[in-house]
Amino acid sequence: MTKKIMSKKISFADAFQELESITEWFETQNVDLDEGVKKFERGLELAKTLKEKLADVENTVITLKKKFSDLDNPQDL
Amino acid sequence: MSPAIISVSDYLGLVNHALRTIPREGMVIEGEVVEFKVSQGKWVNFDLKDEKAEAKISCFMTVFALNVPLQSGMRVHVTGTSKVFERFGKFTLNVTAIELVGEGALQKAYLALKEKLRVEGMFDVARKRQIPRFPERIGLITSGEAAAYGDFLRILRNRWSGVTVMHTPVTVQGKDAVQEILGAFAQLNALPIENRPEVIVLTRGGGSLEDLHAFNSEAVVRAVFQSAIPVVVGVGHERDESLCDFVADVRASTPSNAAERVVPDRREMVTNVAMSAERIGDRLQYEIDNRSHAIDRALSIFDRSLARLLQSMSDVTRRFGYAFERFRLSLVATVEHIDRRVQMIDSRMKVALDERSRAVMELERVLKSIDPREVLKRGYAVVRSAGKILRSARDVAPGSHLTIQLGEGEIRAQVETNAVQESLL
Numbered sequence: 001m002t003k004k005i006m007s008k009k010i011s012f013a014d015a016f017q018e019l020e021s022i023t024e025w026f027e028t029q030n031v032d033l034d035e036g037v038k039k040f041e042r043g044l045e046l047a048k049t050l051k052e053k054l055a056d057v058e059n060t061v062i063t064l065k066k067k068f069s070d071l072d073n074p075q076d077l
Numbered sequence: 078m079s080p081a082i083i084s085v086s087d088y089l090g091l092v093n094h095a096l097r098t099i100p101r102e103g104m105v106i107e108g109e110v111v112e113f114k115v116s117q118g119k120w121v122n123f124d125l126k127d128e129k130a131e132a133k134i135s136c137f138m139t140v141f142a143l144n145v146p147l148q149s150g151m152r153v154h155v156t157g158t159s160k161v162f163e164r165f166g167k168f169t170l171n172v173t174a175i176e177l178v179g180e181g182a183l184q185k186a187y188l189a190l191k192e193k194l195r196v197e198g199m200f201d202v203a204r205k206r207q208i209p210r211f212p213e214r215i216g217l218i219t220s221g222e223a224a225a226y227g228d229f230l231r232i233l234r235n236r237w238s239g240v241t242v243m244h245t246p247v248t249v250q251g252k253d254a255v256q257e258i259l260g261a262f263a264q265l266n267a268l269p270i271e272n273r274p275e276v277i278v279l280t281r282g283g284g285s286l287e288d289l290h291a292f293n294s295e296a297v298v299r300a301v302f303q304s305a306i307p308v309v310v311g312v313g314h315e316r317d318e319s320l321c322d323f324v325a326d327v328r329a330s331t332p333s334n335a336a337e338r339v340v341p342d343r344r345e346m347v348t349n350v351a352m353s354a355e356r357i358g359d360r361l362q363y364e365i366d367n368r369s370h371a372i373d374r375a376l377s378i379f380d381r382s383l384a385r386l387l388q389s390m391s392d393v394t395r396r397f398g399y400a401f402e403r404f405r406l407s408l409v410a411t412v413e414h415i416d417r418r419v420q421m422i423d424s425r426m427k428v429a430l431d432e433r434s435r436a437v438m439e440l441e442r443v444l445k446s447i448d449p450r451e452v453l454k455r456g457y458a459v460v461r462s463a464g465k466i467l468r469s470a471r472d473v474a475p476g477s478h479l480t481i482q483l484g485e486g487e488i489r490a491q492v493e494t495n496a497v498q499e500s501l502l
Contacts (some may be wrong), residue, residue: 012239013211016350023353026360031365040361047354054343054350056238061230063221064245064264 012053019046082492106134107178113149115140123147125155125170131405134159137171145175146190146295151182165394169177183286187293191320194295200323206307208276208327208339211277216274216306218258218264221246225282225332229311234338237343243274254291275281277306278339279321280332283313292319301325311335311359361434364460454484470495 022043026036108125111133111361115121119145126133145164147153194200198209215233219226220403221244233240239340247257247262256278279301281292291297291389300309307456310321312328322328329335445451453459459482460467467473473492481488 011213013209013213013489016346018210019350019353024356029362031360033368036361036364040357043357044354047350050350053239054347057234058238059230059234059240059242061242061244064243069184070244 010049012050013055015046015049019043019050022046086163089161089166092161096161099159101156101158105259106154107152107154108134110147110151110153111149113147121147121172123149125153128152131365134170135167136170136172138175138248144294145177146186146193147175147177148185148189152179153182154178164225187320188335190293190295190298194298194320194324199298206326208307208309210341212240212275212339214243214272214274216261217242217244218247218261218277218279219281219332220249223249223282225249225280225311228332229278229280229336231244232333233340234354235343236336237340240340250284250288250291255294255296255428255450258291258297259300262304266305273308274308276339277304278309278311278333278335279325280309280311280329281313282332283317288314289317290321292321295320296326297321298324309335309339311338332455452481456484458483 022039025039106125107128109128111126113121113123119140121138121140123136124133125136135382136157138157154176155170156174157170159168159170161168177186195353198204214295217229219229219276226244226289230242245261247261248254249258260410261275265274268274268436281289283443286293292310298320301310301321308324309327309329310319310325311332311334312319312322314331327338329338449457449459461480461482462473462477465472467479473479474497475492475494477492479490479492481490
């Protein structure tokens with residue numbers, strides 16, 4: 001299983017899903033130590049990223065203008 | 078003065094002129110719907126019956142103007158213009174607006190629409206779509222002034238972060254509510270895919286059945302159903318329900334609950350992530366321990382085998398030592414035995430030799446006594462001819478050479494004569 005290099009861009013959903021799949025791997029496979037160590041390190045890395053993301057406290061609210069007559073042209077987001 | 082003569086249609090023209098003077102604004106007619114029917118899918122006819130007196134008005138409208146699910150027996154408020162249709166001579170109320178009144182009627186209409194939509198399969202569980210576990214963009218359709226808006230954002234912020242909320246402000250009740258909500262759905266669904274929210278939340282606070290009118294409107298229900306983006310609906314308090322609740326992909330009980338349903342809880346996720354990391358760590362540790370124990374076991378088995386091997390080697394060595402010692406002792410014993418035997422043989426040999434020596438000496442003495450040389454010494458001679466001892470004179474002829482052996486030395490002689498004498502001596 002090849003993994004892309006961890007970047008700041010990885011979404012919470014992707015990171016969490018990958019962590020879950022690693023957890024599942026550990027719980028359903030006959031763990032090969034070399035592979036296991038690699039996955040463990042990856043898992044820790046993901047957990048760290050997820051924790052950082054969880055430490056964010058901000059949500060952004062964008063108010064969309066009413067555009068009932070001009071629905072084909074919603075660029076003013 | 079003779080009366081003016083006018084035609085029927087002129088007269089009805091006067092009547093209808095008079096009818097138009099009845100004001101439309103500031104007045105609604107309340108009555109009960111009877112004989113409700115729709116013809117050709119277009120024309121709606123019913124009678125509006127006075128609830129107390131024997132009185133009724135024929136009513137007419139198009140299905141396009143009918144914005145409530147009407148049924149016979151409902152109490153309604155009707156606005157319209159009255160007219161006598163010349164052709165039929167029939168007084169008719171042209172209905173421009175109709176609204177249901179009384180909980181009973183609204184309830185009845187609500188249930189009728191609910192049943193209709195249910196039969197269409199709009200509430201089927203099978204069509205409910207999953208909302209993403211970690212949405213990054215959430216479309217929010219609600220009034221910006223309502224408590225629902227604040228509640229939703231507050232709970233959202235408490236639980237989760239990093240979300241972009243795309244708020245489309247709408248009025249959630251009143252005559253414009255339906256159009257604005259429909260517009261909001263259309264607007265969010267029309268966004269380019271990369272800007273489009275992953276889930277839409279349609280929410281408002283609680284209210285009466287009349288307040289919730291927009292959320293029970295067939296058009297809004299269909300908009301929720303047709304939205305390409307999954308929809309979470311949260312209306313009012315726990316006990317409130319609307320048709321939008323049933324058609325929603327996820328039904329939340331309140332605006333706050335909608336926030337809870339739409340994003341996970343940060344604290345839970347922190348725990349979850351920590352537990353995941355811990356579990357894989359534990360599992361890896363377990364595997365390492367397992368192998369380490371296996372190695373320990375192997376080593377201890379090896380140790381024990383080695384100890385056994387050393388033990389048995391030392392046993393063998395000891396036994397060999399004992400055996401060798403026994404062997405040595407027996408060797409020593411044998412050597413001593415042989416020594417004794419040799420000594421014994423020696424002594425016996427000596428005895429035997431002594432005995433033989435004495436016998437030999439005796440024999441020597443005897444032999445000496447019979448030695449012919451001893452006899453010769455006493456004056457006898459031995460005469461040989463051609464190497465043979467002569468025992469008779471006849472054995473030689475004269476001239477034969479003789480060898481005469483004496484006690485000391487020999488004589489060579491030649492026979493002169495020979496005669497036999499019986500006794501020479």
